[in-house]
Amino acid sequence: MKNIKTKILSGFLLLSVLYSCDNFLDVNEDPNNPSAENVNPEIVLAASQVYTYNILAGYVNNNNPNFVQDNMNQLGNLMMNNWTRDVGASNSSYYFNEHTYNVTSDFYAGIFENLYLRTSNFTFIQNTTRPGYDNYKAIAKILKSFYFQYLVDLYGDIPYSEAHLRGNNLTPVYDDAQTIYRDLIVQLDEALELIDNAPSGTLNPGANDVMLNGDMNMWKKFANTLKLRILLRESGRAASSTYITAKMAELQSSNAEFLGPNDNVKINPGYNPTANQQNGFASTFLNTNDAFKNNWSSTGATKYTINYLQATNDARLGRIYSATSAGPGTYNGHQQGDVLNTSTNYPVSHVGPGLLVNSSQDGIVFTAAESLFLQAEAVQRGYLNGTAKNLYESGITESYKLLGLSSAQASAYYNQSINLVGWNASGGNQIEAIINQKWIALNGINGGETWIENTRTGFPSHVPLSTVAPGTSRPIRLLYPSSEISGNTANVPQQSESQAFTSKIFWNQQ
Numbered sequence: 419m420k421n422i423k424t425k426i427l428s429g430f431l432l433l434s435v436l437y438s439c440d441n442f443l444d445v446n447e448d449p450n451n452p453s454a455e456n457v458n459p460e461i462v463l464a465a466s467q468v469y470t471y472n473i474l475a476g477y478v479n480n481n482n483p484n485f486v487q488d489n490m491n492q493l494g495n496l497m498m499n500n501w502t503r504d505v506g507a508s509n510s511s512y513y514f515n516e517h518t519y520n521v522t523s524d525f526y527a528g529i530f531e532n533l534y535l536r537t538s539n540f541t542f543i544q545n546t547t548r549p550g551y552d553n554y555k556a557i558a559k560i561l562k563s564f565y566f567q568y569l570v571d572l573y574g575d576i577p578y579s580e581a582h583l584r585g586n587n588l589t590p591v592y593d594d595a596q597t598i599y600r601d602l603i604v605q606l607d608e609a610l611e612l613i614d615n616a617p618s619g620t621l622n623p624g625a626n627d628v629m630l631n632g633d634m635n636m637w638k639k640f641a642n643t644l645k646l647r648i649l650l651r652e653s654g655r656a657a658s659s660t661y662i663t664a665k666m667a668e669l670q671s672s673n674a675e676f677l678g679p680n681d682n683v684k685i686n687p688g689y690n691p692t693a694n695q696q697n698g699f700a701s702t703f704l705n706t707n708d709a710f711k712n713n714w715s716s717t718g719a720t721k722y723t724i725n726y727l728q729a730t731n732d733a734r735l736g737r738i739y740s741a742t743s744a745g746p747g748t749y750n751g752h753q754q755g756d757v758l759n760t761s762t763n764y765p766v767s768h769v770g771p772g773l774l775v776n777s778s779q780d781g782i783v784f785t786a787a788e789s790l791f792l793q794a795e796a797v798q799r800g801y802l803n804g805t806a807k808n809l810y811e812s813g814i815t816e817s818y819k820l821l822g823l824s825s826a827q828a829s830a831y832y833n834q835s836i837n838l839v840g841w842n843a844s845g846g847n848q849i850e851a852i853i854n855q856k857w858i859a860l861n862g863i864n865g866g867e868t869w870i871e872n873t874r875t876g877f878p879s880h881v882p883l884s885t886v887a888p889g890t891s892r893p894i895r896l897l898y899p900s901s902e903i904s905g906n907t908a909n910v911p912q913q914s915e916s917q918a919f920t921s922k923i924f925w926n927q928q
Contacts, residue, residue, distance in 0.1 A: 459555075459558075460623065463554060463557065464626055464687055465539070467687075468687055470533070470536045471685050473528070473565075476492055478701040478702050488528030488532070489866075490572075491866060493866055494864070494865025496513060497872075498868050498869050499882060499883075500720060501718070501720065501862075502517070502754040503517075517755045518755075518886050519888060523903060524900055530573060530896070530898065530902065531902075537561075538582040540558040541582040549619075552612045552613070552617070553613065555612055556612040556613045556634070559612070560609050563605050563641075563644060566578070566602060568866065570595045574595045576595070577593065578601070579593050590906070594924075596652075596658075599648060599651075607645075609641050622634070629684065640683055642669065643677045646796060650801075666802065681789065682784070683783045686778075691708050691776070697777055699774075700776065700779055703769055704774070714768055718766040719740075719751040719752075720752065721750070721751035723861070728749070731831065733827045734821055737821035738773060738858075740767050741767065743765040772820075772821035772822050782820075785816065785820060785864075787855075787859040787860075788813075790812045790813035791810065791852050791855060794807075798849060798852070799849075807841040814831065817858065837851075838854040850879065853875050856868060857877075873894045893918040893919055894918070894921075897913050897915065897917070898911070
C-alpha cells in the first residue's frame with residue numbers, strides 16, 4: 419500500500435509538471451523537465467483515476483477547506499430533490515443557486531474544466547508507443563469514454579477530435595455530440611480488442627490500477643455496461659433507431675458480459691484520515707479526524723424524499739439519511755427551497771451511514787445496481803434477451819447490499835404491491851419503475867446520473883421542483899464555462915441562460 423501511495427503522489431507531482439494548464443484544454447510541456455514520452459503509464463494511471471473520481475463524487479482540499487470540488491454527485495442530488503440546505507445553516511445562501519436553478523456560465527464550471535484537464539492523462543496513456551501497455555491503454559480508453567459521455571450529456575457539442583493536443587492546438591473545434599457518442603462506442607470496442615488480443619508479455623496493471631486491481635475481465639464487463647448505457651441514452655431518438663437496434667444486436671450476439679451482482683466498480687488507493695488522503699466524497703463531509711464538518715450539518719435531507727421512502731416502506735431510508743438528533747429511527751427533512759422555519763423543520767436528517775462511513779471508505783464509480791437496471795430496461799424495451807423482472811429485482815437487491823442491508827430486506831421491499839416498487843404492481847409503468855429505483859439506488863452515490871436519466875425519460879415523474887424554482891421545469895443541461903468562452907471564443911457555441919432549460923442534448927431530440 420505504501421508503494422502505491424508513493425506512485426500516486428509521484429503521479430500527482432509529475433502530472434502537475436507535464437499537464438499544467440492555463441486553458442483547461444491545453445497541456446503544456448516544460449522543456450526543462452522530462453518529456454511525456456519518457457513517462458511510463460503506470461506512474462500516471464492511479465493518479466488519473468483518483469483525480470477523475472473526485473469530479474464525479476466530490477473532494478475538499480484540506481489546505482483550503484472552504485473549497486469544495488464542483489462535482490456531479492452534489493449537483494445531481496440537488497437537482498433531483500435528494501439534498502437541500504439544512505434550515506439551521508448559518509449561511510442562508512447555501513445552495514441558493516441550485517435551489518433557484520440559477521444556471522450561468524459559472525455554475526459548476528469546474529465539471530467541464532477539470533474533466534478536460536484530468537482526462538487528458540488518459541489520452542496520454544492511450545497514446546503511448548511503449549510496448550507491453552495494451553491493458554493500460556484499454557483502461558484509459560474505457561475511463562476516457564466514461565467521462566466523455568458525461569461531458570456530452572451535460573453540455574452537448576464539445577471539443578473532442580482536437581482536444582488534448584497540448585500546444586499543438588489551444589483552441590479546439592466543437593464536435594457534434596452524436597458523432598462523439600458514436601465514436602465512444604468505437605473506442606470501447608477498441609479497448610475490448612486490446613484486452614482480448616494482448617500479446618504475450620503484456621503488463622497487468624495490478625496495484626497500479628486502484629479501481630479494479632488489473633482484473634481485465636472486470637474491465638471488459640465495465641466496457642460492455644458502458645456501451646449499453648450509451649446506447650440506451652440514445653435509444654429514445656427515433657432517427658437513431660436503426661443504429662441502436664444493430665448495436666444492441668451486436669451486444670446480444672457476442673454474448674457480452676455486463677457488470678452483475680457484486681460487481682461494483684470501486685476505487686481506493688489507500689484512503690485514510692490524513693490530510694489530502696481522504697476518500698473524495700468523505701472529505702466533503704468529514705474532517706481528517708473523521709468528525710463531521712460544517713458541510714455535513716449544512717446539507718440536509720429533503721422532506722419529499724424522506725416521505726417517499728417512508729411511504730414505500732423502504733429500509734434504505736436509514737442508510738441514505740441519518741437519524742435526527744431526536745434519536746434513532748427519527749427522520750425529518752426540509753422542503754427544498756423553503757425559508758427557515760425553526761418551529762417545524764428541526765431537527766433534520768443528513769447524509770446517512772450507508773453512504774458516509776469514514777475517510778478510508780471505497781469510492782463508488784459504477785454500481786452493480788445501475789448495471790442491472792440498465793439491463794432490465796434493455797430487456798423490457800426488447801433489445802436484449804432475458805427476464806426484466808429478475809434483473810429489476812436483482813438491481814434493488816444490489817442497492818440494498820451496497821448500503822449494508824440484506825437480500826431478505828430487499829425481497830420484502832420489492833414484493834410489495836406498490837406502484838414503482840413491485841414489478842407486477844407497476845404494470846404498464848415498468849420503465850418508470852426501473853428509473854425510479856435507479857433514482858433511489860444512486861441517491862448520494864451518483865446524483866448526476868439520476869438527473870441525466872430524468873432529463874432523458876422524464877422519470878421519476880413524481881419528484882417535485884424546488885419551491886423557489888423560477889419556472890415549471892428543472893434545468894436539462896449545463897452551460898459552457900466562462901473560461902472556455904474567453905479562451906476559445908471563436909469555437910464555443912453561443913448560449914443564453916434560458917437555454918439551460920430549453921436547449922436539449924441530441925439524445926433528447928426527435
